[in-house]
Amino acid sequence: MNGRAWKNMASSDANLLSLITASRPGAAPTLLRSALPVVVIVALAVMAQVVLKGLLGGYYADLAITIGVNIVLAVSLTIVNGFTGQFSMGHAGFLAVGGYVSGAVTYYFSLTQWGSAAAAGGRLSGMPLSTEGLAWLGAGDVLFPVALLIGGLVSALLGLAVGLPSLRLRGDYLAIVTLGFGEIIRVVIQQSGPALKTPEAAEQAGVLGMATGLGGALGFGGLPKYTSLFWVVLFAGLTMLVAYRIKTSTSGRAMLSVREDEIAAEAMGVNTTRTKVWAFVIAAFFAGIAGGLYAHKLGVALGPVDAGFQRSFDIIIMVVLGGLGSISGAALAAVVVTMLPEYLRAVADYRMIIFALALILMMILRPKGLLGVREVWDADLWRGLFRRGKSAKGGGK
Amino acid sequence: MSLLIAQGVSKSFGGLKAVQGFALELPERGLYGLIGPNGAGKTTVFNLLTGVYRPDEGTVKLAGRELTRLRPNRIAGEGLARTFQNIRLFGELSVIDNLKVACHLRCPHGMPAAVLRLAGHRAQERALAERCGRLLEMFGLASRAHEQARNLPYGDQRRLEIARAIATGPKVLLLDEPAAGMNPQEKKELRTLIRSVRDTFGLAVLLIEHDMGVVMDLCERITVLDYGKVIAHGPPEQVQKDPKVIEAYLGAPAA
Amino acid sequence: MDQLLQTLKDGVTLGSLYALIALGYTMVYGILKFINFAHSDIVVLGAWLSLTIAAKLLALMGIVDPPAWMGAVVLVGAMVACGAVGFTIERLAYKPLRGAPRLNVLITAIGVSLLLQNTGQLSALFGTSPRRIPDLLPDTTLLSIGQVQLKLLDVVGAGTAIALMVALEWLVFHTKIGRAMRATSHNVNVAALMGIPVNRIISFTFVLGSMLAAAGGFLWALKYQTIKQTADSSWVLLGLKAFVAAVVGGIGNVRGAMLGGLAIGMIEQFGAAYLSSSMKDVYVFTILILVLLVRPSGLLGKATIEKV
Structure with missing residues (x-):
């Protein structure tokens, strides 16, 4: 026992609150450090659109956008399935809600206010750079993020409604409730009426008519296509940043403690229900954003299928393979799972069989996923790998 | 007035009366023991005090405040902290993060501050690191601060559990078989540790223990449970001689 | 009146399948x-x-109209095959994870589910287009009340389901192996200490469950005739509703599952008949949410106490 440490503790105050108020740093450096990553992300997003898009060419730029959307989905699901250890299986339901809500906002707002549902963006939202005199940002580039935000918020609200009854209970109920939720969203969307094609029809139908005119089983076609590399990199970056900042905070540690041992977490003062519901709501919010990005992507016709379980399973595969709880792992897995079928024909044909086997084998052989809760940049991940290599050698002697 | 007061606390599971009319008065800075044969209901008493189970009857009060119907996290907030018989650390988390989780209730800056990395969040993180670092030093775990908790040796895990309970800033500490699985040397150190914890933090301690050496040496008063009922209560010397206690442990004398 | 009778009949036939x-x-x-x-x-x-066996048998015998006993042969064949598959899955995928965290087992189960769904869609197996099962029963109407017709199919379907459930009930509550199953379900470790071959009991449970599932699939095929591809979302909905039935009845409780199945079948059919048929899937999940809110342990279930 360390005698000096005991004396120190006894003499100083063990009360955390006084410690917190005691150390107030200057405001300026804090602001800079908080905002710097955001500035970097915005800069990267602009670069992606201006430089990378040209380098990649149409096909790969398109693939990069899909990857970006999947990163947002995988990282957001990591907050629930990875951090809190609860198992949501209806993430695609939130994707669809976000997609349909933001799609309805951009589509009907453009139609009624601007007379056409065509995109009214600038260079950053994917308009050809050659267009004469085009600004970097158009009126649509204000509408689009606002619509994404609305989609995300509606999705988060639904997340609250689904999460509250099912997250109070221990066990696997969340899995079944969320799986059912996704399927219900799919069924409900199928019941919606055809999308209204003209400003006059939309005016006549009113808000309710517009809200239910979502294309039904045929899908919601004709949405303005705003989603560009700029927007995708921006939101993928922000999602990862927020997830990381949560993970390394009091709230994030509370989430991880729930996943490790719910009873012990409660005994340490963690409100487990509130922690789980928060994680679920945040994940739903970002899934909604991802849905909005997906809905406004060129070549996508948002449909009821996008709410279905198959889509949810895709996201689960990314989260599990990446390591339940690792943000960088989930992002990496999103890249690999999206790209692999594009490159390997065999993978494309037997895609789901291969991933299903990967899931089973992963659980038996390396149950924590590739990275576990650790991040790619965590020193102890590499130290661990290195040490394991060394001890293997030692064993050979 | 006593710090922790339990009165007539009872709990049955189906037909099994696990605990009947449990009563206890633990004064400030008191160091009391709870003993009894296996299955006597000792851990159930802890679970009832900390809200893991809801008592069917009876009341629990801490510093005059009623705890009986509160959820476990609220009870922890009122100042009742515990360790577990079968160690329940957050295995995948680092040693220091285990302590930081336990400071949860004392952290006023939540998610918005964390996402925006506001000054309050940064100050909180610094304070957490300092306080938890200091706690680890006290428990001789500072050098292992960044290892995963599940990789610690057994004795260190037991000590980390105590440190984690203390990190919640409790008034009363409940220790569930802290000496289980320890060797004589470790047990000796544990005794010093528990006394130091009580003196340094000014806590009251209630401990369940099977090792009579530890219990008789440490505890000022001992409560004996058998079949869910309190059969004896008093100073160690008195309890040791109590015929009912001897009967509970050794069986009734041959007629 | 006709509608009420019709809905009752549909509720019972569907509910017995869910059960x-x-x-x-x-x-x-x-x-x-x-x-x-x-x-x-x-x-x-x-x-x-069931479809494959029926088609193969008919082709083998070179006939179009199957004799009455053929349905039974198909049923038994499908049950035996599925029992074998269930046994294999448990041994290869679940057994290595005994004692692993629940989340890992859940993920493995999802993996197995995806594997079965997508393997079934390979062109060498069942392919991706729906197929029709040959008629195994004559389209006889046994009883007509007003517009409502009670068909042989309905009686055989519900009858088979109920007979199997009665057999299971007997097995679980009146045989030695049933007692071992109940003991294992109560506490695996203690059961093992008492000399119950826990691994064999678990295998047996999987085989039994898979055989009942096969019977469910057979009856489903009889009832709806057209069978959709293995990864079709309607199958997932079917599984979900059956699971909801188990939760509503009290998960882990054999009689609860039967009661829950009947309840879910009724709710779905009455909702479809009297409210809106396009929303019938929604009612079931509304019920699930309500049950979780009000009585999470289900109708016949007991609240469980977690050991700390």
Whole structure:
């Protein structure tokens, strides 16, 4: 026992609150450090659109956008399935809600206010750079993020409604409730009426008519296509940043403690229900954003299928393979799972069989996923790998 | 007035009366023991005090405040902290993060501050690191601060559990078989540790223990449970001689 | 009046099917405490195997109209095959994870489910287009009340389901192996200490559940005739509803699963008949949410106490 440490503790105050108020740093450096990553992300997003898009060419730029959307989905699901250890299986339901809500906002707002549902963006939202005199940002580039935000918020609200009854209970109920939720969203969307094609029809139908005119089983076609590399990199970056900042905070540690041992977490003062519901709501919010990005992507016709379980399973595969709880792992897995079928024909044909086997084998052989809760940049991940290599050698002697 | 007061606390599971009319008065800075044969209901008493189970009857009060119907996290907030018989650390988390989780209730800056990395969040993180670092030093775990908790040796895990309970800033500490699985040397150190914890933090301690050496040496008063009922209560010397206690442990004398 | 009778009849026939499938979920949950997501895929496999066996048998015998006993042969064939598949899955995928965290077992079950769904869609197996099962029963009407017709199909379907459930009830509550199953479900470790061959009991439970699932698939095929591809979302909905039935009845409780299945079948049919048929899937999940809010342990279930 360390005698000096005991004396120190006894003499100083063990009360955390006084410690917190005691150390107030200057405001300026804090602001800079908080905002710097955001500035970097915005800069990267602009670069992606201006430089990378040209380098990649149409096909790969398109693939990069899909990857970006999947990163947002995988990282957001990591907050629930990875951090809190609860198992949501209806993430695609939130994707669809976000997609349909933001799609309805951009589509009907453009139609009624601007007379056409065509995109009214600038260079950053994917308009050809050659267009004469085009600004970097158009009126649509204000509408689009606002619509994404609305989609995300509606999705988060639904997340609250689904999460509250099912997250109070221990066990696997969340899995079944969320799986059912996704399927219900799919069924409900199928019941919606055809999308209204003209400003006059939309005016006549009113808000309710517009809200239910979502294309039904045929899908919601004709949405303005705003989603560009700029927007995708921006939101993928922000999602990862927020997830990381949560993970390394009091709230994030509370989430991880729930996943490790719910009873012990409660005994340490963690409100487990509130922690789980928060994680679920945040994940739903970002899934909604991802849905909005997906809905406004060129070549996508948002449909009821996008709410279905198959889509949810895709996201689960990314989260599990990446390591339940690792943000960088989930992002990496999103890249690999999206790209692999594009490159390997065999993978494309037997895609789901291969991933299903990967899931089973992963659980038996390396149950924590590739990275576990650790991040790619965590020193102890590499130290661990290195040490394991060394001890293997030692064993050979 | 006593710090922790339990009165007539009872709990049955189906037909099994696990605990009947449990009563206890633990004064400030008191160091009391709870003993009894296996299955006597000792851990159930802890679970009832900390809200893991809801008592069917009876009341629990801490510093005059009623705890009986509160959820476990609220009870922890009122100042009742515990360790577990079968160690329940957050295995995948680092040693220091285990302590930081336990400071949860004392952290006023939540998610918005964390996402925006506001000054309050940064100050909180610094304070957490300092306080938890200091706690680890006290428990001789500072050098292992960044290892995963599940990789610690057994004795260190037991000590980390105590440190984690203390990190919640409790008034009363409940220790569930802290000496289980320890060797004589470790047990000796544990005794010093528990006394130091009580003196340094000014806590009251209630401990369940099977090792009579530890219990008789440490505890000022001992409560004996058998079949869910309190059969004896008093100073160690008195309890040791109590015929009912001897009967509970050794069986009734041959007629 | 006609509508009421019709809905009652539909509710019973559908409900007995849900109950049959719910039993598989509830038995596995009772013993291993995890949701066997692959269970609904065994149902699908049962339906497709019934179709394959029936088609092969007819081709082999060179006839078009099957004799009455053929249905029984197809049923038994599908049950045996699915039982074997269930045994294999448990041995290869779940057994290595005994004692692993629940989340890992759940993920494995999802993996197994995906594997079955997508393997079934390979062109060498069942392919991706829907197929029709040959008529195994004559389209006889036994009884007509007004517009409502009670067909042979309905009676055979509900009758088979009920007979199997009665057999299971007898097995679980009146035989030695049933007692071992109940003991294992109560506490695996203590059961093992008492000399019960726990691993064999678990295997047996999986085989039993899979056989009931196969029967469910067979009856489904009889009832709806057209069988959709193995990864079709309607199968997932079927599995979900059966699971909801198990939860509503009290998960882990054999009688609860039967009661829950009937309840879910009725709710779905009455909702479809009297409210809106396009929303019938929504009612079931509304019920699930309500049950979780009000009585999470289900109608016949007991609240469980977690050991700390």
